[in-house]
Amino acid sequence: MSVSAYRQARLEGQDVVRTAVLDAAKRLLVEDGPAALTVRSIAAAAGCSTKVIYTLFGGKEGLGEALWTEGFARFERRLRGIPQHDDPLVVLRAGIEAYRDYALAEPEFYRVMFMGALPAYRPGPQAARAAKRTFDILVDGVRAGMEAGVLRGPGAGEIADVLWMGIHGAVSLEISCYFEGDVAAQRYRLLCSSLLAPFLTTDERTTS
The missing domain is CATH 1.10.10.60 (Homeodomain-like)
Structure with a gap:
């Protein structure tokens, strides 16, 4: 600057x-x-x-904390900016897309938040709460789908864990340039459909 x-x-x-x-x-x-x-x-x-x-x-330690919390603050704003919809699956899928969009728009912050770009940094309580708020948005989205009868499974938290594990892996590969452009976008959509498929109810599978 x-x-x-x-x-x-x-x-x-x-x-x-x-x-x-x-x-x-x-x-x-x-x-x-x-x-x-x-x-x-x-x-x-x-x-x-x-x-x-x-x-x-x-100082430097406080700056590491600030990078972490700022990254999650930007991420949270993007997730909370998703338009509301009567169908919870529409909102959940939009959230999964927003995850990738954020990583591509803010790859430096994403690496700090999820890929250990600051090896010596350990998040304090405030930073940990900032991270948890974003994950809770995913859990709430899954729970809304279960309550609406379009998702089923062991529990909202466990399903959210599985979704996060999958999409994080895909996004990490993409921002590391293993997949790019239209190919990356197509593979991501296929992955997301595959991750959701085991948890869709029978009726929802026939319409998805």
Whole structure:
């Protein structure tokens, strides 16, 4: 981020400065790896002083926490932005698509959140709660399907676990460039249908 961009962020308020610093940090993480995430290097990339980093985040550890929580905050906003629908399966499938959309739009944050991009970082209670809120959205979506009689299975949490395991694997491969473009999208849709199929009720299988 250029100095002029940082100065513009200052004019717009502390939240914008915070976002600008986090964006600079995630770029460094992708380009140079976790060893590059020093307070000095992040300040240089963001075009600000090291004092700004310490004031906003308390240092490197606080910055790791902020990257994690910011990633999940953006993820949660995307999931909660899914339009409501009378059919819970429509909403659930939209949520599964939104998972992939988020990973492709914010691959740096996704790597921090789900792929161990910060090996030394261990989420604190606030960060863990941020992560759980997003998973609870998936659990709630599955539960809504079970209550509507279109899904069946051992329990909403277990089904959500299976769905997450599958879609995370697919998305991780895609952002690591093992699958790309239309092929990746087609394979993802096929995977999602396969993951849901064992849990659909008989009536729903005939209409899906």
